[in-house]
Amino acid sequence: MNKFLKITIFSIFVVGTGIIYQNFYRPSEIGPAEASGNVVEINMRVLENQWTFEPNEIRIQPGDKVILHIFNEDSYDHGFAVEAFGVNHRLFPKRETKIDFVASKKGTFNFYCSIPCGEGHYKQTGMFIVE
Secondary structure: OOHHHHHHHHHHHHHHHHHHHHHHHOOHHHOOOOOOOOEEEEEEEEEOOOOEEEOOEEEEOOOOEEEEEEEEOOOOOEEEEEHHHOEEEEEOOOOEEEEEEEOOOOEEEEEEOOOOOOOOHHHOEEEEEEO
């Protein structure tokens, strides 16, 4: 049998099983949420010398576009990261940073400071809840 024919048959098999899985077996909760068209703007602060985000809990709906305005009150850098949405930004001192992304998954996700910043760095966390 010709090797190109074998490769073609194998490719058709792989694509076919992927389509069958996608349409009949994949649980709906692991797929991306459809865009809702809503835009949610949230003002946040990194409290000076407290290693805390204010607010430290954010609740939104799946598919919402989130625009965060984070003001770093400290005189040194911090970071803001939510791994589930591919967000990781540096927060410069005494400045506001704008971060936008789409909350494409349901669930509860941690956000945290992604730049080592001092003794309270590992406590600088919060919850991002997509209901």
